[in-house]
Amino acid sequence: MEHHETMGPQHHMPEAWLVDYAAGTLDEANALLVACHAALCPTCRETLRLLDATGGALLEDQAPVALADDALATLFARIDAEDAAAEPARPGHRPGHQTVDLDALLPAGDGTLRLPRPLLAYLPTAPQDLPWRWNGPGVHVIDLAVGRHPGTRTVLMKIGAGRAMPQHTHKGTEALMVLAGGYRDESGDFFPGDVAISTGEVDHRPIAHDDGECLCLAVLDAPISLTGTVGRLLNPFIRF
Amino acid sequence: MADLMVLVAHDRDRRAFAELYAWFAPRVKGFLIRRGLDAQRAEEVTQEAMLTVWRKADRFDRRQASVATWIFTIARNRSIDELRREKRPEIELDDPTLVGDGLAQPAETAYAAGQEAERLKAAIGTLPEEQARLLHMAFFEDKSHSAIAESEDLPLGTVKSRLRLALSKLRAALGPVH
Ligand SMILES: [Zn+2]
Ligand SMILES: [Zn+2]
Incomplete structure (x- = not known):
């Protein structure tokens, strides 16, 4: 289980999702996934830079629509008014960012573990206090509140070292990214930053690598359904 | 500018x-x-x-x-x-978890981004009509690639491959700045 550190992730965000992210049409949950992947993936980050530049070029080509004649004067007046209303100096830190020790999140595995910053704003508590919920043997999850897209779930998922998710397929699309550790399923090995998009055509049983817990961020637009013999019995109890 | x-x-x-x-x-x-x-x-x-x-x-x-x-x-x-009414999770170039350089391809001169923009505009102008149209729809009409597929009555795979082709042409147009 070699980890290709210098190359960045091997399994990328589909380019159509990068386009949606750059154009601003991707829902917040999947946009979070793109932002987290991009933090760990120089290749997709460069594609996003190209796409932003494309947006800029298209903006320049956009047919202009006149504003009110006094629009600029109005704006300057607003700037003057705001400046005059003695603004209290803003503190340097940005809201939503927690400055806790993230290494405490996963006791096992890589001691240098950190979570991509876009994710931090969505954690309900400090990472070491996260209210993990049991979701089958060896599997713990937390639902995150991300965006307003109806029917979309964003889940932080932790699979114990060497433990397996139950065999399952998907009623919709499951987009999953490894944050720490790694897992293996029918389609290969996945390491931090790697993305797997699964639909109803995929029936898999992800197993965390033996060398530590596997932490993943998943976005689902429909429930999964368990397909193994034991799984079918568990279906009513495992809420995915 | x-x-x-x-x-x-x-x-x-x-x-x-x-x-x-x-x-x-x-x-x-x-x-x-x-x-x-x-x-x-x-x-x-x-x-x-x-x-x-x-x-x-x-x-x-x-x-x-x-x-x-x-x-x-x-x-x-x-x-x-x-x-x-949604927020946009942003990539932050000073994120300590960032793999690789913050600036994925550091521009060699202060003017490189401007030159790049010119080349990009030219490249967009030479895209085949059906690819340029998809880019316009994505950026201007607030349509995701699946919404585009629906409204254009195209298979999702076709939209994806056209976007991929468009991107590879734009990428090629930029190439390394020398
Ligand atoms: Zn990537
Ligand atoms: Zn799955």
Whole structure:
């Protein structure tokens, strides 16, 4: 289980999702996934830079629509008014960012573990206090509140070292990214930053690598359904 | 344009800002109308976007993006808030978890981003009609690739492969700056 550190992730965000992210049409949950992947993936980050530049070029080509004649004067007046209303100096830190020790999140595995910053704003508590919920043997999850897209779930998922998710397929699309550790399923090995998009055509049983817990961020637009013999019995109890 | 931004950032130069405003504000307004805002709301949001340009001028980094690109990202983010009431999780180049350089491809000169923009515009102009159309729909009509597939009555795979082709052409047009 070699980890290709210098190359960045091997399994990328589909380019159509990068386009949606750059154009601003991707829902917040999947946009979070793109932002987290991009933090760990120089290749997709460069594609996003190209796409932003494309947006800029298209903006320049956009047919202009006149504003009110006094629009600029109005704006300057607003700037003057705001400046005059003695603004209290803003503190340097940005809201939503927690400055806790993230290494405490996963006791096992890589001691240098950190979570991509876009994710931090969505954690309900400090990472070491996260209210993990049991979701089958060896599997713990937390639902995150991300965006307003109806029917979309964003889940932080932790699979114990060497433990397996139950065999399952998907009623919709499951987009999953490894944050720490790694897992293996029918389609290969996945390491931090790697993305797997699964639909109803995929029936898999992800197993965390033996060398530590596997932490993943998943976005689902429909429930999964368990397909193994034991799984079918568990279906009513495992809420995915 | 980048020189004007520098004047705005360093000297709070209102004439420089007025020049930027004259070029960009009507385009931002047009962009927001095409994305689905009514004319009045588009004008208000344009004002807010241009206010951001004034307030955050010192965040503009000419090595990283052209002025048009930077203003596009501001207008885009405002429109997400406006149209969907959602936030936009952003990549932060000073994120300590970042793998690789913050600037994925550091521009070799301060003017590289501007040159890149020119080449990119030319490349967009030479894209086959069906690819250019998809890009326009994605960026201007607030349509995700699956919404485009639906409204154009195209298989999802076709939309994806056209977008992929368009991107590889744009990438090739930029190439390494020498
Ligand atoms: Zn990638
Ligand atoms: Zn799955």
